[in-house]
Amino acid sequence: MAQDFRLPDLGEGLPEAELVQWLVAEGDTVALNQTIAEVETAKAVVELPSPHAGTVTKLHAAAGDVITVGSVLISFDTGEADAAAPAAAAPQAAMAAAAAPQPAATPAQGSAQTQPDGETTAAEPNLVGYGAAPRNGDRPKRRARSAGKRAVASDTAVLEAAPHDAIQFGDIADRPIERPRSTPPVRKLAKQLGVDLALVEATGATGIITRADVEAYAARVGAAGASAVATPAAARPELSEDRVTHTPIRGVRRATAEAMVRSAFTAPHVTTFLTVDVTATSELLASLKADRSLQDHRIGILAVAAKAVCLSLARHPELNSRWDDDAGEIVEHHYVNLGIAAATGRGLVVPNIPDAHELTLVELADAIRSLAETARAGKTTPADMRGGTFSITNVGVFGVDAGTPIINPGEAGILALGAVRRQPWEHRGEIALRDVMTLALSFDHRLVDGEQGSRFLAEIADILREPGRAMLLR
Structure with missing residues (x-):
């Protein structure tokens, strides 16, 4: 029995995706849910599982092709029809309905539609993974320029x-x-x-x-x-x-560029810097590394900084908020979804650790390690990058002392960690060799005043200077 598999909506409402690579070839026998291809949207690389068990009869696209949602991607021969055939055909029928041209005005999903003869029929439901639900056909109205005004050339x-x-x-x-x-x-x-x-x-x-x-x-x-x-x-x-x-600008690279431009031209950025003696934190990390019970955990300066951020955000909610222009309000979060910037072969991604404020130092270290490994493998999903409330970027791993990080869209701030360097530093009235690093905090000046941003950064520095101070915080 011949079966076609059409490119489904991958959960973001994006109308198309680029085929990265096929993991099967024509003539191959595949099992149900076997990964058959990798496609890249503007959000992430996604693996597509096979909806059928059978033989691949035709590949309808080549690597590098941009495919629209609803287009036939691959065809199968599933052999003789069996009891599961009707069930397998149902989503494909729904996909065909979702991919078909819609009238100019489409009722809301699940509502009734009026036919020419006056009768009403129930609208086809949208099945998850098989096409985005049609929106109201009325297109958003554009706002026109005032008459007689001369337009300034745009960049x-x-x-x-x-x-x-x-x-x-x-x-x-x-x-x-x-x-x-x-x-x-x-x-x-x-x-x-x-x-x-x-x-x-x-x-x-x-x-x-x-x-x-x-x-x-x-x-x-x-x-x-x-x-x-x-x-x-x-x-x-x-x-x-x-x-x-x-090199074509697409996929994760394009999505990152768009997000950074949107952030830079929407949120008024302010960056403040502070250099801090982190010798005590370095000594703490050395003692944890020597602890045999913690040998399976990689606890580094990033994990300590993440814990410091979570503790400090509880007392500085302005840094853990969001500017909602549409609603005309400031949304303050009572939880921390901590974004960790990760460099990958396909570009920068910022997945986040949900409810990071509830994790211990060891749990944060494990979460950061897992997040980084997933990102480097190109397996970060769009869901992993949604809903962040504050972010950290560790430029110190590249030997950089400081930078001006760009705020992740929808967040109020981002902290950049510089390299830890052994250098002469004033300590207890004398000059001594100490571990020193520079912190850089960028924040949205619509949400955070200079005083608030400076106090937040100073508190993080205090924890890194004397990690035992964290024991006094709630």
């Missing part, structure tokens, strides 16, 4: 790096325009075709401009091929292929 490089919901501004007296909703590949295609996305109307129920919308518009106005955005490398000897390397 196109910033706009290209900005997320799809970035705001573009004209004169000071102008009202802002909401950037058309699309995805990075679609914006790239529009640029190549010389199409202004503000003039393109989305045909789907979600209100997101797709490749088909851009191509159809270009065909109507004859824009395709009318404006080449770059001269081919072959025509420019100084930029020939043997002198440069072209």
Whole structure:
């Protein structure tokens, strides 16, 4: 029995994904739930399990292809039909319904639909993993500029790096325009075709401009091929292929860039620095390392700093809050989901440790180790990176003394740890060799005043200077 498997919605409502690699080939026999491919969204690399047991008859895409949700990805021959066939066919039927074109106005999920003859029928339910539920067909209204005002030229490089919901501004007296909703590949295609996305109307129920919308518009106005955005490398000897390397901006790298631009141009960043003597913490870590009962745990300066952050956030809730522009309010968190910045081959990711404030020092060290190993293996999921309330980045592992970290979007602050260096330092009225490191705290000045940020950083420094002080905190 022939079965097609279509690319499902991977849980983020993203309309497409890039095929990283196939883990099976045509003619292979696969088992149910065997991993058949890896795909990369703008959030993370995701493994796709096989929904069928049988033989692979056709692979419908190659590594590097960008595939839209609902497109056929792979075909199987499951052999003779059996009792499980109807059950397996059900989600595929739901997928076909979800992928089919929707009318301009779609009722809310689960609501009834009125037919031309006046009768009502129940809407098809959205099945998790088989297509995103259609949204209300009414597209968000854009706000127009005031009549007669002259638009100021925008920084196109910033706009290209900005997320799809970035705001573009004209004169000071102008009202802002909401950037058309699309995805990075679609914006790239529009640029190549010389199409202004503000003039393109989305045909789907979600209100997101797709490749088909851009191509159809270009065909109507004859824009395709009318404006080449770059001269081919072959025509420019100084930029020939043997002198440069072209790497597509996509996946985790693009998502990171968009998040950083959104943060830098939304939250007013302030960074404060403090250099601290951490000799006592170094001695504590050395004693823990020598403890045989803790040999299976790697407790380092990052774990101690994480514990210090969790303790200090309880007394400085401004650093553990979120600015909600839509609701016009400040949301204060009474828990700590601690983000740990991790460098990977695909770019920077910031997964978080849920309820880190409830963990002991040893448990924090284990959680950080597990998080880092998962990130380096490229297995960090979108869920791992959602809901963070504060973050730490350890630039000291690269031999760097300090930096100005960019706040993770949706958070109020981020702490950067510099390298621990043995150097001359004043200690008890004398000069001695001590372990010294620099802390850098960036915070959102809408949420945190300079005094609050400085007191928070000073308290973390006090704990690292004298870790026994943590015993006095609650």
